[in-house]
Amino acid sequence: QKEVEQNSGPLSVPEGAIASLNCTYSDRGSQSFFWYRQYSGKSPELIMSIYSNGDKEDGRFTAQLNKASQYVSLLIRDSQPSDSATYLCAVNRYGNNRLAFGKGNQVVVIP
Amino acid sequence: ETGVTQTPRHLVMGMTNKKSLKCEQHLGHNAMYWYKQSAKKPLELMFVYNFKEQTENNSVPSRFSPECPNSSHLFLHLHTLQPEDSALYLCASSQGDNLSNQPQHFGDGTRLSIL
Numbered sequence: 483q484k485e486v487e488q489n490s491g492p493l494s495v496p497e498g499a500i501a502s503l504n505c506t507y508s509d510r511g512s513q514s515f516f517w518y519r520q521y522s523g524k525s526p527e528l529i530m531s532i533y534s535n536g537d538k539e540d541g542r543f544t545a546q547l548n549k550a551s552q553y554v555s556l557l558i559r560d561s562q563p564s565d566s567a568t569y570l571c572a573v574n575r576y577g578n579n580r581l582a583f584g585k586g587n588q589v590v591v592i593p
Numbered sequence: 594e595t596g597v598t599q600t601p602r603h604l605v606m607g608m609t610n611k612k613s614l615k616c617e618q619h620l621g622h623n624a625m626y627w628y629k630q631s632a633k634k635p636l637e638l639m640f641v642y643n644f645k646e647q648t649e650n651n652s653v654p655s656r657f658s659p660e661c662p663n664s665s666h667l668f669l670h671l672h673t674l675q676p677e678d679s680a681l682y683l684c685a686s687s688q689g690d691n692l693s694n695q696p697q698h699f700g701d702g703t704r705l706s707i708l
Contacts (some may be wrong), residue, residue, distance in 0.1 A: 506647065524701055525700055528696045528698065
């Protein structure tokens with residue numbers, strides 16, 4: 483079983499719609515969860531971090547964490563063309579900063 | 594500007610060449626990381642340094658040799674690479690290696706092509 487899985491293929495959403503991305507992880511000892519956005523040819527950029535169960539909102543982004551089910555999701559509300567990028571889910575365990583990454587989900591926002 | 598600068602941005606080298614990748618962070622962090630990003634694969638952690646000491650070598654072949662002279666600089670020395678080593682090499686930094694809630698900040702990477 484992969485440590486961090488992002489299974490969805492490329493996601494196309496119309497401008498103004500909600501984009502929903504899911505990520506599951508295998509290690510129950512995981513404590514910190516991050517979403518990075520990566521534009522083509524650029525570095526991964528941190529957009530959200532979440533550490534406890536529930537929702538965390540930051541502007542148009544909402545991260546949701548469910549440790550019992552071992553998944554973390556990212557919602558992008560009012561999607562804009564500038565949100566078109568690959569979104570990487572990253573997870574690490576308590577006590578160290580070794581990030582395990584998923585393969586990423588490509589999001590395409592259609593004007 | 595991410596606060597983490599990598600040079601060169603692009604590098605083409607033959608399998609017998611020796612080259613080095615450089616990373617510098619201006620964030621006052623104590624931990625630095627090398628990652629490899631290949632097409633359609635997750636980011637792979639290669640090396641971790643915390644306060645200049647190597648704390649992780651993720652079974653990386655010896656043709657990759659890291660060096661961390663201080664907390665702000667990290668190098669990756671390359672020699673006798675293989676075509677499968679062609680990838681984007683990313684450097685990252687964070688407050689400390691043992692702080693799991695501190696996010697990592699990435700540089701823009703070096704796109705490496707092995708001929």
